[in-house]
Amino acid sequence: MFVYPKKYDVIVIGAGHAGIEAAMAAARLGCETLMLTQNLDSVGQMSCNPAIGGQAKGQMVREIDALGGVMGLNTDATSIQFRMLNSGKGPSVRSPRAQCDKKAYQFRAKAVLERQPHLDLKQGNVTRILTEGGHACGVETNLGLRVLGRSVVVTTGTFMRGLLHVGLQNQSGGRMGDSFSTLSDSLRELGFEVGRFKTGTPCRLNGRTIDFSQCERQGGDEPPLPFSYIPEKLNERLHDIFTLNHWRDGKFHVEQLPCWITNTNPRTHELIRSNLDKSPLYAGRIEGVGPRYCPSIEDKVVRFSEKNSHQLFLEPEGRHTEEYYVNGVSTSLPMEVQYAFIRSIPGLENAEIMRPGYAVEYDYCPPTQLHPTLETKQVPHLYFAGQINGTSGYEEAGAQGLMAGANAALKLLDRPPLILSRADAYIGVLIDDLVTKGTLEPYRMFTSRAEHRLHLRQDNADLRLTPIAHRCGLISGYRWEKLQAKIASLSQLREYANTTHFGGGKIAQWLRRPESDHTQLPEGLSAPFAAELWDSIQIELKYAGYITRQEAAIEKLRRNEEKTLPAQLDYEAISGLRAETRQKLASIRPATFGQAARISGVTPADLALLSVYLEKR
Incomplete structure (x- = not known):
């Protein structure tokens, strides 16, 4: 048995979309991070459709970017087609989607990882999670290598006991042409519940x-809309053949x-x-x-x-x-x-x-075994992200990876965790659904899952999340400076729209009309401000009443989320609670009163009893 001499802060198992975001987030926070993968030639591989975004997924990619993640900028650099889905519908369901050059995406992602300070990449098939005192403390590979670390993030995709099917023939593997992982055997030994899902891909x-x-x-679409809020940084670090698209003369150039x-x-x-x-x-x-x-x-x-x-x-x-x-x-x-x-x-x-085409069966761990930070309840300092949590899709995986990697690092740095609410982001909806309700089938994000989707638009992810990322230390000074400049420009545009005359009144009054659109303004009036700023202001004006009502609902949600529940609360001691409610609350152990309210089967009467009990305490 060889114990690797360097001890890491964060070890990430897997190099798919979840693994990439997890490793990059931990490294950006200054933690010494190791990414371990079965095959370094398949880092960031797009195993299914080489597309990023789509309904609700596009919003999540913009959220990942607003938090300093990799997916948005890598998509912008390597895509071959951009489209805004539902462009003729309301702003809450408009979703960006891009078709990528899958090999360029993969190779550029690897190049980004290799150049990231505090991050090492190594090839190895992890078969066991090491623990000490009940906490995760490292990993062991099938070649007898042990690597020690203060926390571990598992992002194994479809590889745990993967089984491929074409007709009545089958073979072991997490992806056609790749081997599988036995790591789920180690997770079972640690006491985790393990289930079985399947997915498929076309020919x-x-x-x-x-x-x-x-x-x-x-x-x-012409012009194409980039995913990243900093597309001008496309060519700053990677001048190679895998960066297909460019930002030049203030425009996004894509063939x-x-x-x-x-x-x-x-x-x-x-x-x-x-x-x-x-x-x-x-x-x-x-x-x-x-x-x-x-x-x-x-x-x-x-x-x-x-x-x-x-x-x-x-x-x-x-x-x-x-x-x-x-x-x-x-x-x-x-x-x-x-x-x-x-x-x-x-x-x-x-x-x-x-x-x-083929189908693949794989092991996953029901996500109600996780805290909202994506740390496991069973083993402290062990985090799960991606398809191991029962989700489907690159975007869902990337979002979880970023949150798991960031929280693994923040815990080691003794900083507050990064937890997004359902009112903050689609990422918050995703994680709350997983850890509170679990999933009986591969989970996919839709706009219909978000009750505050008019607030969670693709155009304002930076306004919603970049301040949070800045407080956590996830983003650089440049992103923060650009956000401040955008906020100032939006303020100037609001003033401009409220004082400049057009169409028999002020521009703001004219834009409130259903038939009015800022693209109809004479160039002399619209030119001082970018089209994306006009889009945001127009949405504010046209949907002001809906937005006000949604903000009131969000404030009510925040009040419930502020009411925390003791981690070791004895639900058996609360008289009057139904047996089913006791079992669910004890199993999920909600962190807040709001999370408890969202558990399937927990009734308003149950919540009233819980509230009275806590007030007496």
Whole structure:
């Protein structure tokens, strides 16, 4: 047994999107950090769709960026198409999305990590969490290497006891072509509950064999809107071939590639239905629960049998590859069936499959075993982030990684933890849902999950979160200075809109009209301020009444969150509480009265008894 000479503050297991944000956050806070991964060549790999953002997910990416994270700027540097989803709808549901060059994203992420002070990258397959006095104190790899650390963050993705399925064939692995991890065995030994989930991915096609003339072209937005609040920093540190896009002359320059739309048809559906006996899902070979909101094509055909077609998106995987991702046909059917049903689709009659679709089952740990900091209740100084917590998606993983890495470091530095409320961020909604309610299927974020979504818009994430990041020490002076400049500019624009005449009154009065839009203003009037500032002010004016009501609800939420509950409160001692309520409160151990109120099955009467008991104490 070899014990590595250097002892670390934070050890991060895994180098996916959660691992990247966890390691970078801990290192930015000045902690000596180690990232350990099975394969250094797959750091930041986009195992499924090479896209970042989407409904509610785009808001989370902007929140990650506002907190100093990596995902937004790396997406801006390596994307090949940008679109604002729901641009014709209200501001609460507008969500940015970008299609990335997956290899450029991956290699640039690795370059960012390698250049980060206080961060080391090493290759190793961790098989065991080491503990001392009940606390996490390091890790052990399959080669007998022990690395000691003061805290450990686990971000294992789909690798824990991963099992891949194509038809009735299966093989061990966390991802096609990669091995799996036995770390969940160690977690079971430490007393953690471990469950089983599954996810899937579609086949990839050779673009040279696709007839795009039969497909509908889908281009990107012009001008493209970057994810990061500091896109001018794109080329500051990494002048390499993996930074595809640039900020120049005050503009974001992207050479955008189109995506393409086609559809399945009755022939496609018949081929799938007639081969369901070969599907591991329908043949009972898969035990794990899959994502309800991202079903396989088999599920779509069975569950929505009344539909004659399903829309598919053909998305390029990069600027220097011919591979296309077929968004909408996630499948685990055997190769011959995939080949047949793909060729029944318009434009794909001669398509060659470069990689088959497959399903993967993996171990996860129900997230009610975590504190809101993402530290485990069972083992202090051990944190979980990403798909180990039952979530699905790069953005959900990255958000958890940042919070877990930051809290691991802040605890070691004896500073207050970073906990975001449901009113602060989609990240707060995500973590509160996980640790309070748990999840019975792979969790995916939607705008409908956030009760304060008009407040949690994609355009104001920096205003909401950068001050919090500054207090924690997560961001540099430049980000803080830029935020202060934006706040000052917004104040000037409010004054300008309230004093400048247009349309028979002041600009502010004119913008309140439903039919008015700042883009209709003469250039001479709008030019003094950037379009993004006009967007923010216009939303403030048009939705002032809704925003005021939401602010009142947020204030009520904050009052409940300020009422903390003792960590060792004996719920059995509270007379009148139902047995179910006692069991749930004792299991989840809510940190605040507000969190207790959100536990499924806890009633207003239960909360009243709890409040009376605490007041008597």
